[in-house]
Amino acid sequence: MSDTSEKRVMVISGFDPSAGAGILQDIKSFALLGISAMGVVSAYTIQNTHKVFLARFRKWEEIDQELSVLPEPGIIKVGLISPEMLRLIREKYPSAVIVWNIVLRSSSGYDFEPPEIVKENLTYADFVILNNEEAGILGLEPSDRVVVTGGHGKEAEKVIVKFGRLAFETTRLPGRYHGTGCAFSSLFAGHLYLGYSPEEAVKASIEILQKVLEKSNQQVQPEMLARDWMKFDVLDSLNSVKKELLTVGEKTIPEVGQNVSYALPWSKDEFEVAKFPGRIRLKEGKPVFVSDASFADYSHTARMALVAKSFSPHIRCVTNVRYCAEYIDNAIKSGLTVFKYDRNSEPEDVKSVDGKSMEWMIQQAYKTFGKIPDIIYDEGFWGKEAMIRIFGRNPKEVIEKMKKIIGIL
Structure with missing residues (x-):
């Protein structure tokens, strides 16, 4: 030849x-x-x-x-x-x-x-x-x-x-x-x-x-096989922000643990959403990862990513952050769109179904803004830790928003 x-x-x-x-x-x-x-x-x-x-x-x-x-x-x-x-x-x-x-x-x-x-x-x-x-x-x-x-x-x-x-x-x-x-x-x-x-x-x-x-x-x-490349890219994108999560985790990780979930464009269930299995938790004041990003395991942020994507397909990434009133002030000062969710407003049929609250919460935020806001937060409820959720196109964008609310940017 x-x-x-x-x-x-x-x-x-x-x-x-x-x-x-x-x-x-x-x-x-x-x-x-x-x-x-x-x-x-x-x-x-x-x-x-x-x-x-x-x-x-x-x-x-x-x-x-x-x-x-x-x-x-x-x-x-x-x-x-x-x-x-x-x-x-x-x-x-x-x-x-x-x-x-x-x-x-x-x-x-x-x-x-x-x-x-x-x-x-x-x-x-x-x-x-x-x-x-x-x-x-x-x-x-x-x-x-x-x-x-x-x-x-x-x-x-x-x-x-x-x-x-x-x-x-x-x-x-x-x-x-x-x-x-x-x-x-x-x-x-x-x-x-x-x-x-x-x-x-x-x-x-x-x-x-x-x-x-x-x-x-x-x-x-x-082109269907090319989707495997996107799976790798989603995992790689999540793993690329681990260093930053380790750096700021002391300020962001709530008691229930933190996760960052990143959905594929065609994701329909949690196992088509990448996340960190077992959540990110604090041990002796330092963030600990169970493993690198994976499509395995369940995650409430994965479910939120699926719901957000159903309203705004380009919003595919979500993380949860420890609630702090100062963080909300920083978000507003930074020009981020912020939605306060009142858990007392939940209908009984929403409260009684596990996972339904998140879907209802995002739906109400979308109705208010006509889009998925940058931040959705609540101040807690009986048995529910107060929490901030950050939404974005990808992990990099979500981390940038997270830095703004904790005062690094």
């Missing part, structure tokens, strides 16, 4: 408006590997996740004009295209590694690329990727440049990917997924770009695609 370290990745593929396949799927799959791919549309289609209605192929002159203003690629992933254009792409980029994902026919029965013309242009690609049905039509066998995928029938329990004399098996997940060929071939091309051998690129692409499909619905959704 030629040196591609200083060159870019190019996708030349069809446009699928449903984003399940085609160039949109290709770009998403490359992005999953941290690769910024360039892209030129080779065909426009009218389709959804279930059926292709029409495909209109672009002329080489149009494609060439777009390619000519872009940096020279080292890897080119080709998808749906007029087969004769493979020769023109090879002539334009003689040293590039070309991965051609052949698409003869859609799963709904729409014929794309004529088999006889595909055969005439196979030699212009370095690697050809296609399913077992297409391989049978073209008379292709797995080789050191032909990757054949199988297991497309409903009755198949395994997906088998053959490359040369090797066969890789993986469990076939139930359901129908639009765009597996595009995603797999793009992941394969991406791994080649990252320096993987073809064999290792096949293995790695199978593993990642399996993880993607486990989180997908009807079509291949690499």
Whole structure:
């Protein structure tokens, strides 16, 4: 394989408006590997996740004009295209590694690329990727440049990917997924770009695609796997403020302990909200953490984050702070919005249900301001410690507000 370290990745593929396949799927799959791919549309289609209605192929002159203003690629992933254009792409980029994902026919029965013309242009690609049905039509066998995928029938329990004399098996997940060929071939091309051998690129692409499909619905959704990055980012954001919490904890930690909870944008329950398990507590006057941030354990601040987010989706972080009248004065002087909650105003049905008070409290604050305020506090009640709650977009913002109320900023 030629040196591609200083060159870019190019996708030349069809446009699928449903984003399940085609160039949109290709770009998403490359992005999953941290690769910024360039892209030129080779065909426009009218389709959804279930059926292709029409495909209109672009002329080489149009494609060439777009390619000519872009940096020279080292890897080119080709998808749906007029087969004769493979020769023109090879002539334009003689040293590039070309991965051609052949698409003869859609799963709904729409014929794309004529088999006889595909055969005439196979030699212009370095690697050809296609399913077992297409391989049978073209008379292709797995080789050191032909990757054949199988297991497309409903009755198949395994997906088998053959490359040369090797066969890789993986469990076939139930359901129908639009765009597996595009995603797999793009992941394969991406791994080649990252320096993987073809064999290792096949293995790695199978593993990642399996993880993607486990989180997908009807079509291949690499973006769902990207949510795992956001989980890491949320945990990392919480852990990044530990040092400051240790510094100010002597002034902020209440008797019941303190927590900082940070919800994911899509969080629906406490286990999709990051927090410090076991709360932060004072021991001999010094803050103590049970562990780093985690999605495990329950937390009242996690429940508050969920409620706040339901009113204002960008408010995803909450902490609780020891009540002090001076802190409230500082908050007001700092220009923070402050809501005083009177527990005596709670309806009986709210008082009698555990956790309902927090939901009611935030709801009343929202009604008052038309938004979630920076601070919600109460002066305590029978069996309830007086408390200040600080709301914000993220842990950094919440900590900055906390510093203001305790008089550090």
